[in-house]
Amino acid sequence: MNLKFIAAGVLAAATLGATAQNINGAGATFPYPIYSKWFSEYSEAHPNVKINYQSIGSGGGIRQVSEGTVDFGATDSPMTDEAINGAKVKTMHIPTVLGAVVPVYNLKGVTQDLNFSGDVIADIYLGKISKWSDPRIAKDNPGVKFPDNAILPVYRSDGSGTSFIFTDYLSKVSPDFKSKVGAAASVKWPTGIGQKGNEGVAGMVRQSPNSFGYVELIYARGNNMQFGAVKNSAGKFVKASTDGVTAAAAAAAKSMPADYRVSITNAAGPASYPISSFTWLLIPLKSTDPAKAKALAEFLGWMLDKGEAEASAMTYAPLPKPVQDMVRKSIAQVK
């Protein structure tokens, strides 16, 4: 009985192998959990298409798709103009889902969620606010008694989209941070210690008293970590949630550029969570293989129809409706 099934499976695989479309992609690690779910579900529904994705990092994704060694790329930070001009294969950014970065901390005796203003976070990482008892922290948290201990800022030592979103936000709210540090996947942090990956930062914060760090919302949620609320551009303290992130995206949708390369950190609107960002797929504008381009376009359509609905279950924020409509039009150009 079993053998028959296996034989049938092998046969089916062999006959499919002849016509199956293999699509290879590489890039960002942040959306990897949902991408791998999408790709496997899509392959189940469309047995003639197999999408392979390697989460080698945004930098590697951009390089490989620009060189034409993979069929599509993925990135957490939009390509710079310089990178676009230098690319052998021209690509189009397609936003897929959104993520957020949250501040985490370890303070003995403080059980309630803390509030942070953007400029306070920036000054903690610049070393200007070095103690928890600083009056500027206390101002955002009336009624909380802070210890007079030195803050240990923890940052991501590995280049990551998380750091890009975080530094992009801090550069927007603090001119000082923008001139001294700037926004990138890896930056020159003036103070603090670096740890590898979300798990490294979270582990360090968890075991070091008086530390302060930042991790992805998905990571904080998945590990039941306590995290703080951040003041948005409307002056409200918002705790990160998929709704808050989608609200930020919706606020930015009105002024969405045609190439989707937009930063939505510090977005307008009272419900917007300020440290949010899109993550993008990089789809070649002109594929060498029209069959592959067609299969990719079909997948992107499926992503909008079915995939987006699965996002919030995995703590990613889905694209807001107006952006989905824009993307649908862009997909039509893929050939």
Place this chain on the structure above:
Amino acid sequence: MTTEPESGSTKSALSPVPTEFVASAVEAPVSAPSPIREFLSQRGSGRLADRSFAAVMLLCSLSIFLIVLFIFFILISRSKLSLLAFGWKFFTRQAWDPVSGDFGALPFIYGTLATSFLALLIAVPLALGVAVFLTELCPRSLRAPISFLTELLAAIPSVVYGLWAVFVLVPIMRDSLGPFLYKTLGWTGFFEGSNFGVGLLTASIILAIMILPVISSLTRDIMTSVPNSQREGVLALGATRWEMIRTGVLRNSRIGIVGAVMLGLGRALGETMAVTMVIGNHADISKSLFAPGYTLASVIANEFSEATGDLYLSALIEIGLALFLVTIVVNAIARLMVWAVTRGAPARAA
């Protein structure tokens, strides 16, 4: 390599003479080919086999040269952009700013050398102690379990060491060992500033633990190979046990010990995972061992996958070149040291 011209000259001198003659020339009184020579000829081993064997061996050793040259060539060619932008000053500049595209390797070179040498400082005396105990003083019943455990330590993957360091060593450093060092040795200036449990010292300690088994098991093997007649001779002259170990064993095996230490240093210089997890990854040069640092291997591992921009990527590859050069220089110094140590006395039991 050294035997090459010798065999060549004998071949050319004897080439017109048949093989039997060569054999008989060696064993002069016998005119007939020796039974051994005959047996070997029947087995098909002759000059051709000898020559092809030598050629194959030469190829094998040349492959080492080729691999090193190839790595060097790739490192140079891929880091051209950064070499052109910063020149040789890259190795002496203290800057690492991917945003503005300003790169220099000095803090990383400092971090690599500081942690590696500190690790040696901790590990070498310990490793020598382990080896001396195992070869000279250990009761027979304890020898096997201790040897087994040392070799087991050597087989643990570095990420496991890193995890252990994060969860065990870092809290110890932060809460007990660090404050103790600050209180007792704070005046030296090496144990100043805030101590968060991660930093150069923690990285050095985990490196020391990682290279300890390598050095101690090699040293043990070297000490075991010292002939017993040496020990007996020294003891017969009326030496105490310690004097016997010092003059009979340690003195005879010092070249081998230096070799073992160098192998440990090599591992320490290139170690990536465990160090990255506890060194703090902050590109700064600071005298205090509590301060976070950064190593060459760590920065490559951390930043390579997300590096965008050609100059940035090229600078990261030049960091690889720096690691390559640091290894070469350190090895050259080690060779010099061996030479200096052995200049006087004849080398035994190396």
